[in-house]
Amino acid sequence: MNKKELFEKFHEIATHPETLMKRYIDEGKPVVLVAPVYTPEEIIHSMGCVPMGAWGADIQLNEAKRYFPAFICSIVQSILELGMKGVYKGASALVVPSLCDSLKCLGENWKYGVKDIPFIPMTYPQNRKPGYGHAFTKAGYERLISDLEKAAGKTFDDGALGESIRVYNDHNQAMRDFATIASKHPEVSASERSDVFKSATFMEKSEHTKLVRELIAYITEEEPAKSGTRILISGILADSPALNDIIDELGFTIAADDVAAQSRQYTVDAPDKAGNESNLDALVNKFCNMDNCSVLYDPDKKRVNMITNKAAFAEAQGVVVILTKFCDPEEFDYPLIKKACDERGLPCVLIEVDRQMENMEQARTMLQALKEMI
Amino acid sequence: MYTLGIDIGSTTSKCVILRDGKEIVAKSLVVAGTGTKGPKQSYEEVLSAAGLNESDIAFIMATGYGRTTFEKMNGEMSELSCHGKGVFFANPGCRTIIDIGGQDAKVISLTDSGSISNFVMNDKCAAGTGRFLDVMAGILMIGVEELEEYALRSASPVSISSTCTVFAESEVISQLSKNVNKDDLVAGICGSVASRVAALAKRAGIKEEVFMSGGVAQNGGVRAALSKELGVDVKYTDDAQYMGALGAAIAAFHEIDKGLQSGTDH
Numbered sequence: 001m002n003k004k005e006l007f008e009k010f011h012e013i014a015t016h017p018e019t020l021m022k023r024y025i026d027e028g029k030p031v032v033l034v035a036p037v038y039t040p041e042e043i044i045h046s047m048g049c050v051p052m053g054a055w056g057a058d059i060q061l062n063e064a065k066r067y068f069p070a071f072i073c074s075i076v077q078s079i080l081e082l083g084m085k086g087v088y089k090g091a092s093a094l095v096v097p098s099l100c101d102s103l104k105c106l107g108e109n110w111k112y113g114v115k116d117i118p119f120i121p122m123t124y125p126q127n128r129k130p131g132y133g134h135a136f137t138k139a140g141y142e143r144l145i146s147d148l149e150k151a152a153g154k155t156f157d158d159g160a161l162g163e164s165i166r167v168y169n170d171h172n173q174a175m176r177d178f179a180t181i182a183s184k185h186p187e188v189s190a191s192e193r194s195d196v197f198k199s200a201t202f203m204e205k206s207e208h209t210k211l212v213r214e215l216i217a218y219i220t221e222e223e224p225a226k227s228g229t230r231i232l233i234s235g236i237l238a239d240s241p242a243l244n245d246i247i248d249e250l251g252f253t254i255a256a257d258d259v260a261a262q263s264r265q266y267t268v269d270a271p272d273k274a275g276n277e278s279n280l281d282a283l284v285n286k287f288c289n290m291d292n293c294s295v296l297y298d299p300d301k302k303r304v305n306m307i308t309n310k311a312a313f314a315e316a317q318g319v320v321v322i323l324t325k326f327c328d329p330e331e332f333d334y335p336l337i338k339k340a341c342d343e344r345g346l347p348c349v350l351i352e353v354d355r356q357m358e359n360m361e362q363a364r365t366m367l368q369a370l371k372e373m374i
Numbered sequence: 375m376y377t378l379g380i381d382i383g384s385t386t387s388k389c390v391i392l393r394d395g396k397e398i399v400a401k402s403l404v405v406a407g408t409g410t411k412g413p414k415q416s417y418e419e420v421l422s423a424a425g426l427n428e429s430d431i432a433f434i435m436a437t438g439y440g441r442t443t444f445e446k447m448n449g450e451m452s453e454l455s456c457h458g459k460g461v462f463f464a465n466p467g468c469r470t471i472i473d474i475g476g477q478d479a480k481v482i483s484l485t486d487s488g489s490i491s492n493f494v495m496n497d498k499c500a501a502g503t504g505r506f507l508d509v510m511a512g513i514l515m516i517g518v519e520e521l522e523e524y525a526l527r528s529a530s531p532v533s534i535s536s537t538c539t540v541f542a543e544s545e546v547i548s549q550l551s552k553n554v555n556k557d558d559l560v561a562g563i564c565g566s567v568a569s570r571v572a573a574l575a576k577r578a579g580i581k582e583e584v585f586m587s588g589g590v591a592q593n594g595g596v597r598a599a600l601s602k603e604l605g606v607d608v609k610y611t612d613d614a615q616y617m618g619a620l621g622a623a624i625a626a627f628h629e630i631d632k633g634l635q636s637g638t639d640h
Contacts, residue, residue: 342492349493361439362478366495369454373490 003218006211007192014198014239017052018087024050024204030092030152035079035103036236037260037295039095039122040141042270042283045205046164047145047154053201054079054094055261058240058355067109073326074355075237076106083114093151095144097122099295100329120147126297128288138284161279165270171205174212175266179257181216183314186253187225190244193254197262198239229371230255232311234337235322236294236330237261240353242360243322250364250371256314258307259322264293294329304336308344317374318347320367325354347373376424377630378431379460379622380417381453382440385476385504386589387412389420390619391431395627400424401616407476408440417446435626437618439477451625453618454482454493460621461585462488464611469581472571472600472608473617474590476504479571481578494578502570504590506542510563513546514556518593521560525595528561542566561595568599575604586610587617 001009013020024031032044033054041051056078061068063084064077082088094117096107110119122144125136145156178196182188196215200208228251238244238259247254257263270286273279290296292303311319319341323330334350341348349370351363376399381388385407391399402419406412421428428446436447437456444450453473461471462484471482479502483492496502504518511518525531532554534542542563549559567590575584584606590596591614601608613620 347492362495365439365452365454366493368452369490369493372452372455 001211001214003215006215006218007195009211010192010195010199010215013202014195017202020202021052021088021090024052025090029204030154031090032148032152033088033091033094033117035094035096035106036075037097037099037265037293038124038287038290039097040144040283040287041205042161042164042168043141043144043156043280044095044148045167046161047148047152047156049092049148049152049154050204051095052091053261054082054088055201055237055239056355057082058357060356063113064109067113068105071326072105073100073102073324075324076102078355079106080109080113083110083117088114088117091117093118093120093148095120095122098124100327102326102328118147118151120144120151124287128290128296134284134288137287138280141280141284158278158280161283162273165279165282167206167209169269171200171209171212172266172269174209174216175200175263177216178212179263179266181219183253183255185219185222185224186227187222188219190238190247190252190254191241194239194241194244194262197259201261228253229318229374230314230316231318231320231370232256232258232307232314232316233320233322234258234307235260235353236324236327237353238322240357240360242357243351243353243363246360246364246367250367252367252371255316256310258292258303258310260293260295267292294327294333301333301336303333304340307337308340308346311341311346312344316346318349318370320370321348321350323350323352325352375432375627375630376426376430377623377626378417378420378434379456379619379624379626380413380434380436380438380444380447381456381616381618381622382413382436382438382444383407383453383476383618384439384478386615387416387438387440388616388619389416390616390623391420391424391426392620392623392627395624395631398620399426401613401619403615408438408443413440413444417444433626433630435622435629437622449626449629451622454480454495455490456618456621456625457587458482458484458488458490458621459624460617460619461587463620463624464613464617465583465585465609467583468585470575470578470584471617472575472584472586473588474502474504474567474571474586474596475588476508479503479574481571481575483578483581492578494574496570496574502567502574504588506567507563507590507593507596509543510546510560513543513550514560516556516560521564521596522592522594524557524560525564525593526561526598528555528557530555530558531565531599532558532562534562534566561599564593564595565599565603567596568603572600572603580604580606582606584608585614587614589615591615 030049044051056075064081273282400423404412404416436444436450441450479496591610
């Protein structure tokens with residue numbers, strides 16, 4: 001495949017994951033849906049299943065309103081909507097981490113709204129760093145393994161997990177390399193960048209790594225185009241085609257991101273296991289080593305400085321916070337991010353989005369004004 | 375040299391013609407916004423008022439929600455930047471602009487040199503916008519331009535607690551059925567808009583002098599309530615509605631100036 005064909009392939013996967021899901025099921029690989037964020041996909045992968053991201057979709061909500069109130073995150077609402085409409089039919093289970101209140105509600109509602117796909121909770125501790133946080137996380141993983149064995153009819157093997165950890169660490173590195181190269185090559189549009197990240201959530205990771213590596217090789221060979229106005233984007237999601245089109249039309253270059261569905265989840269690798277540790281322990285250490293995310297408890301809010309440092313390193317001239325409407329954890333962090341940006345003289349704008357947004361003109365006005373400010 | 379700014383909003387179209395980026399030659403306002411004949415009519419009226427032809431205009435800058443749809447424009451700029459330029463041109467002491475338009479509200483912070491340092495916009499919601507006042511005036515069967523007169527007569531404003539326009543509408547109807555004094559009810563309605571916008575303004579940060587722009591600036595009831603909410607004097611000028619178009623005309627002049635300096639022909 002040439003570069004254009006690779007981007008087309010990523011776009012096809014990002015926009016039609018159902019085709020990929022059917023392929024995996026036809027190949028005899030059970031598909032396990034993974035809701036955001038930080039589901040230990042390595043465990044699912046090691047048990048011979050394919051973890052596929054369930055981040056919802058830009059659809060109208062009808063069925064989900066039977067269970068959810070209006071003022072709740074549209075990601076969880078649209079996941080339930082897709083489930084209730086049968087879009088996920090054939091999946092062996094849905095794993096939902098407990099990292100925000102809305103996700104907790106999703107699991108409970110799923111049990112009633114979608115009877116044919118079992119819900120598996122992944123309960124994480126608030127305090128990850130102390131020993132009891134490790135023990136709690138490990139117990140959660142063991143519960144997940146037990147539930148998966150029942151739901152998908154597969155067995156867990158710690159040796160196989162070691163191999164899956166290697167696959168995921170390789171993929172993390174490929175995604176980090178892609179983000180770096182895309183930052184240096186402004187000809188990679190926001191839409192293309194988004195497709196690469198979004199397809200990663202659906203595709204089996206070794207397959208995706210191979211494609212991303214091919215793409216990186218092509219981009220590296222090219223002379224970088226002239227940079228547009230460089231921005232760092234932050235938020236949970238940044239996959240709206242309309243918003244990405246506006247970012248491209250206004251001549252912005254995404255210098256870096258702090259987006260949960262993009263770079264945030266590829267930041268930390270599972271470390272090598274030490275001494276008598278099992279591979280499962282190594283995976284526990286991965287989660288416990290994580291930081292810099294709105295849904296990971298941190299009284300020091302180190303994430304705020306991470307964002308301004310990342311923006312400075314990537315030579316970003318502004319920060320765009322793409323806030324998913326009704327996302328409390330992100331809303332709590334925004335005033336701190338804004339203050340830190342102001343102190344560094346870094347223009348920062350907040351754009352509120354949701355999965356049902358059809359008119360992005362207000363976002364266009366704000367982004368255009370940001371560009372005019374810079 | 376003449377430059378023209380056109381501000382195509384949701385409910386009105388405004389034009390301003392500037393001579394040499396300094397002197398307002400003519401202005402026009404048509405109560406019909408984007409997607410209507412309003413922009414064309416406003417454009418024709420301003421040319422006529424200035425006694426100029428299309429060929430006399432060196433650059434046309436469009437702003438407002440309909441800015442990308444005006445065929446005759448040479449460039450377009452966000453209304454945030456244009457309101458900043460317009461208000462600072464007319465009032466160089468201004469450091470905070472509160473612009474309440476037909477369908478949104480914006481608060482813009484300016485530096486000492488008039489550049490934008492920060493801005494916030496309201497959510498997709500009619501609360502705290504001109505639309506809210508239109509709806510309420512409709513229920514009360516009075517003109518929106520009469521709201522000020524009623525509000526300023528009030529001795530004891532009624533509290534309108536609902537954020538949502540639809541809920542506030544039923545709240546107002548409920549007050550009407552209790553025969554509440556209309557002056558107090560209108561003052562409560564103006565206060566409701568002011569409290570929503572004040573919350574937005576506090577998010578951006580208030581630095582004096584504070585000026586209002588946009589159509590709602592004409593409403594003394596809202597201005598008074600806003601001054602009270604913010605604890606600062608909220609000023610306005612008679613041309614408050616033209617500030618976006620004025621800023622666009624200034625930006626048009628800068629484009630020509632930039633072109634002349636770089637040798638580019640517009």
